[in-house]
Amino acid sequence: MVQKNIRNFCIIAHIDHGKSTLADRILEATEAVSKREMTEQVLDSMELERERGITIKLKAVRLIYRAQDGEEYILNLIDTPGHVDFSYEVSRSLAACEGALLVVDASQGVEAQTLANLYLALEHDLEIIPVINKIDLPNADPERVKRELEDVGLSAEEAVLVSARTGQGIDQVLQAIVERIPPPRGDAAAPTRAMIFDSHYDQYRGAVAYARVVDGTIKLGDTIQMMSTGRQFEVTELGVLQPGFRPVQALGPGEVGCIMASMKDVRDTRVGDTITTAHNPAAEPLPGYRPAKPMVYCGLYPVVNEEYTLLRDALDKLQLNDAALTYEAESSAALGFGYRCGFLGLLHMEIVQERLEREFDLNLITTAPSVVYRVVLKDGTVKEIDNPTALPPMTHVEHIEEPFVRATVLVPDEFIGAVMEVCQERRGTFITMEYITPERARLEYDLPLAEILMDFFDRLKSRTKGYASLDYEFIGYRQSDVVKLDILLNGNPVDALSIIVHRDKAMARGRALAEKLKEVIPRQQFEVPIQAAIGSKIIARETVRALRKDVLAKCYGGDVSRKRKLLEKQKEGKKRMKSLGNVEVPQEAFMAILKVD
């Protein structure tokens, strides 16, 4: 296929504005052609499927579309992740495209992620096609949405009105893609450069890279080289997804496909990296690569110490498929041996945790998430701390810096006050506010990332009746007056419960945390004092009173089985708790800090 008949695009939208439904309709509308193409290829691909069973994910789908000019076009639809944790991955997907469909819900209008995605797309010089979706709904107000689009600098006339649900307007969308998105410009003769925008791990093939070729060609059998690491691999399979896997001999400039080259895990196929060929390497990689950098850390510990090696094996396996996950062994006086794990954000952390528990059947304790603090010592050296217990004694510390983000919040004007309150409670600094429409405002605040981790979005939602939308990006480190808050159970400090907090908040957080712990720690055989302390100063104290009665004083007569079952159930519940000294602490206690305020 000639380059001028290729269109690479993605769909960007605020959550729930209908991105995936629109993608489905587009697939369906182009399916007839694709189906014919696919049947021609069935013989080739069948053997492959029989042999190994294809597990390729639809990261990028090649669609064949016959346009009104009578010509066939290849439309490559490139998937973008939908969460702020993965904004770097989103940027790489955008970099693989020349255009984007910006989907806006006809009743909801422009939201924070609409804007964040729009600006990101504009940064990559993408042609934007506004698509106003859900126009069939009774509360649709396309005219208002058009005004909002004008307000953010887009041409409302060019907006395509669709209902992804009914299929109305889909042809116009396809036609707009062909007419308005420019074809890729790449130099077929130049040394090969292809950008990896996604990857996944297949247990039979190893890492599969999804790449967009910019210059040159990648051919089956080529020795390719990853420009960030210099590692070389021989291409064993090349293909496109249509949406079934279809092997190809080569991928030329502008083309999008997947590359398999016996790479052992996804760290060989880092998102944003440039692939070149070993025999004629490019001088410069494509711009924009940066290694995935975890923003949030937490400790993961098995409830039962014996499961430590199982946890390690599980993390090893997960990392094959998740280049952003980092982990290293650590130990806690309270929890024993575990791992300090780094994540892109809270969502990423939750996903990993859930997979570990569900797919690997592990019973885990997760400590409260922490950001990475930069500690500048009196001798001028700088230490990066991702675990509160690693904080050096304050007498050695010159100052501490914490990561900040710039948060963008879109909200109807009646909730501006509420948003400001929430941001101020969270140590936010007001940057700017503007009305994007007469009723909707856009606020920018600089906030410590640590505060965002503490249930910020839920709080924002609840204070604005669910109307606020949020997006944020990392902007750098700033000096901050933070202190370490320790928790003592029964007089003994529990390292896994320590947190770093701002001095102004320490008192309130300490008190709230002690109260919360009192709620979640069950009564024990003896009284358990809970103390919050900064250094040697106790700032809060609560007491879990001793359990006075735990006895089946009921007449079950000869029903020994029933008695036994009741006791066994009770015993089972205790197994899920961690024994710290002689205090039984449930898993949720270690995450209690996220539930206070």
Added chain:
Amino acid sequence: MGVYVHIPFCARKCHYCDFHSIVVGEADFPGLVDSYLVSLRREALYYRKLWANGPLDSLFFGGGTPTLIPPEKLAQLIAFLLAELPFTSDPEVTIEANPQSVTPQGAELLAGAGVNRVSLGAQAFQNELLTAIGRLHRAEDIGASVRSLRSAGIREINLDLMFGLPGQDLAHWRATLEAALALEPTHLSCYALILEPGTPLASWHEQGLVELPGEDEQADMYQLAREVLQGAGYEHYEISNFCLPGHRCRHNLLYWHNLPFIGLGSGATGYLGGCRYQNAPDVEGYIRSWAEGKPPYLTWEEVGRDQEMDETMMVGMRLLEGVSEAEFRRRFQVSLREVYGEAVEQLLQQGLAEEKDGRLRVTELGLFLENRVSAAFLR
């Protein structure tokens, strides 16, 4: 060793009760109830053939409300069981009764049939509390029943009392204990109210319609029962049971010693020949099943040696005198310490158990936290 007979009939279901029973009226006699009594006889004959554990010295009628059966019919059933099963010459024969269902004539008939022990479901001596838990009797019925039983010659009388009831405070409980003592029973059972899922009381509690004494207050009530009853000369011999010296309940002791017994009736459990069974809690199914000569088991399990040991400890530690180490060795040919060394060590350390005179038993603290003691022996 003994026989338990379940009579799953009630005039009305109490609000807290999750034991197997069905509400029956006049219309169900003779039909359903008579058929049930016939089935009990069939079941007794079935187990007569299987029983190989030696002479029986207790017979216990529980429910439900056994005294809902007309006394003459009960008398016939008792006579049948005593004659057909290998009982000793002086078995303890207990029947559970509700205070309103005991009449002077009924008491005479029961005594004549061989009943020598009656367990009265007194529960409380405050009418508002009795109403709150759905009991049919009034406080004044309790004394009247006790007098009828005494004049009929029944000497062994137990009163069941409950604490932790909705609206009950420590003063109510003290009054209940004192009123009970005034009737001079030989035996007293003090049970804590337990909210069982599916009972009206549990759902009312969930909806916030009834308030129950808290955990600490319940502990105080339990403590008070100990003080008052021991002060009056009663021996606290099992978690929930007190008696005048020499008046322990023979039948319940066999449960706490984890000994075999025959269970008869719909929903009843039994333990013989190294197997535990439970009959399905279904009166009509029970009758049908015995009409065909088949036991209506809901569950049936073989109890292996390890499980028998665990269960012996689990129930044995409910007795304040604890478990005799010599007795354990005699029964299992292995020492208690050899099997449960670690668990015992931990319990001793935690102050939940102590060793005295060759017995392992709960401490005062362990008594209040007995679940932890029993659970320690479950492997």
